[in-house]
Amino acid sequence: MKRFLPVCIIVFVLFSCSSVEKYNEKITTPHTVEALRSDIDHLYSQLKKNHPKLYQYISKSDLEFKFDSLKKSINTPLTSRAFYKKLAPVVAQVRQGHIALGSVSKQYKRKELKALNKKKFEFYDLEFDYLNDKLWVTNTRGYDSTLIGSELLKIEEDSTSNLVKTFKTRFASDGYNKTLYNSYVGKVFARLYFKEFGYKDSLKVVFKHADSIFSRTLKRVEKEKKKDTLKTDSLKVIKPKKRTPEERKDNRIANKKKRKYNRNHGFISKYDGYTRTFKFLDTSSTAVGYMKIKSFSNGNFKKFYEESFKKLDSAKTKNLIIDLRDNGGGRIAEISYLYGFLTNKKFKLIEESEVTNRLPYFNYLLANDMPVSLKVISTLFSPFIVTHNLIKTHKKNGKYYYKLRFAKEQNPHDLNYDEHIYVLINGNSFSASSLLSTHLKATNRAVFVGEETGGAYNGCVAGIYKVYKMPESQLKIRMGLMQIETPYKQEPDGYGILPDYEVLPVINFEDPTNDNQLNWVLQDIKKRKDN
Structure with a gap:
């Protein structure tokens, strides 16, 4: 047995290396x-x-x-x-x-990956917005803040305008909507460039700032090591001060409190920020609740919404702004829970979901790209999965429908908010954020400000997904398996939730906190109060 384990490890490593080379x-x-x-x-x-x-x-x-x-x-x-x-x-x-x-990219052996993980690509530190047919640097995540406000003109020999035009053919919105394209291409420009051209060690990038045109060569560089605060030089080492039992206890309580806060707000370590935040905006005349939700995808959302609506209730807040701009969607469970705070009536979040057969979860679990281990587990549990799918799925008018739990009638929360609501939306408001917006729009529960959503009013095909890998090219395609739609419909089909007041975004590089769309809402609140 002692000899068998090392042999297995050696065989596994050799097989992995061989697989990487073949791929x-x-x-x-x-x-x-x-x-x-x-x-x-x-x-x-x-x-x-x-x-x-x-x-x-x-x-x-x-x-x-x-x-x-x-x-x-x-x-x-x-x-x-x-x-x-x-x-x-x-x-x-x-x-x-x-x-x-998906595109394809080179795979690496373990040693190569270890070396790569010690480096970062400076190009990926840049964040962009595509506005007025120009690609603007909006954040540099510590690279070089002087680039903020610069227009990106060229990468290597390709003009930005040609790249953007090409990238827009690589993805789609729901239906015939157009606002998603400009919003999405800016936010994920670096990712789209990687899909198109693959791994790069360096890129020559041309920028324009005011009247100055200049170039930078962005490279793959060593990541900054965490500074050792205990060392003052190579010879002298300062020992950390020993904490008292009371200090250690206070530190444990503070860390526990911080972890809880991070879970509830959905902490994203990569961006050192949160998925969802809530605060009061002081408008000098009245308190306004402001809830920014970047996605419905991580963290303990129930605690967050419970605490937020308790604060709104305690403060007797007359106006709530829900910011769904650049919210690409996420969990149906989260929007269902949130909507329960925004209505005082019973509601059914979605209809039964149309599927193509009676075993939709098998399509997902036994996809050809699924790991063998998961396929084995799925096979072992297949009697339970099949039984569950057969109970949940039924045929009607020649089509199959799967009943998710959100297709049942639900009661609103006791602490539901019944005052005035504004919702900020744009082309990147997609999927689950569009489903939530459909409910609020159809029931006249909120005033919408911004741009048409990229997600369709009449629903989307999502829920669970199948990833299929093509046998020859190895390209992978992801497809939704369930039609997710609310009880509300609009004609014509294929368009998003339209704003009641269209307010196009303006980037203010001198004062990034000066948000013209949010300012419009605050001015409208003041106007309504004065009247």
Whole structure:
């Protein structure tokens, strides 16, 4: 047994190295025309088999024509990345924002990964907004703050305008909405660049600040090591002061309190910030509650909302602003819980979800990209999964429907807020944030300010997802398996929640806290109070 374990480790390491080399060779070697056309057939077959609303925004004949045209256009061998660039624009024509086609990137051996993790790429420290057909640097996360307010003109030999135009063909909003494209391309520009071009050690980037045009070479550099506050020089070491029992107890209580706060607010260590925050805005005349929710994806949301609405109730706050700008969605459970505080009536958050078969969770768990360990566990628990799916799924008018628990009627919270609500939205308000907005809009519960949401009023295909890996190119596509929609509908289909007052964003680099959309709401509150 003692000899067996080291042998297993050696075999595992050798197998891993071999797998990495084979994978890298596979994605960089041009694939035959026949193999790529076969991948297209496999992809389209998976979409037809699993996506319940594939032809919602494009007719079957039009989509089949586009896939056939793509197959005919491939007449020479292509690498996986080159294939991605041809395939992504066609997939985007489905106009279902939750369908995402991934590119490929080189894999690394353990030693290589260890070395890479000690470095960071300066380009990824930059954050952008795309506004007025220009890409602006809005944050540098400690790199060089003088770049904030600069326009990015060029990367290597590619102009920003051409890059943005190309990147916009790689993804889709829900339906025919246009506001998502500018919002999304700015926020994830660095990620889209990586998908398009892969790993880079350095990039020559041209900026414009005021009337000055200059270039920087952004490199992969060593990460800053945490400073050792105990060392004053290489010779002298200061021993830490020994804490008293009372100090240690106070420190434990403070750390526990901090961890609880971080959980409730959804702390994001990468950005040193929180997913959800609440505060009162002092407008000199009246207190206004302001709730910023960046996503519905992490943290103990129940505690956060309970504490926030208790504060609103105690302060007898007459106005609440919910900021859903750049909120890409997340958990249905969270928006269901939040909406219970925003209504005083019984409600059903969503309808029963349309699916393509009676075992939707099997489609998710047994996807060809799932780890073998998870497939084994799924197989072991298959009797329970099958039974659960069969109970939850039923057939109606020739279609299958899965009943999530949020399709049941729910009661509002006892502490529901019944005063005036404003909701800030933009093109990046998507998925779950759009579902919440649909309810508030349909029931005339809130005043919406900003831009049309990128997520559709009439719902989206999400819930659970299947990731399918194409056998030849190794490209992966993620697709939703459930049609998630509220009881409310609007015509025409394929558009987001429209603002009651359209207020386009303006970036103020001299004073980033000067938010023109939020200021509009505060001025409206003052105007209403004066009247």
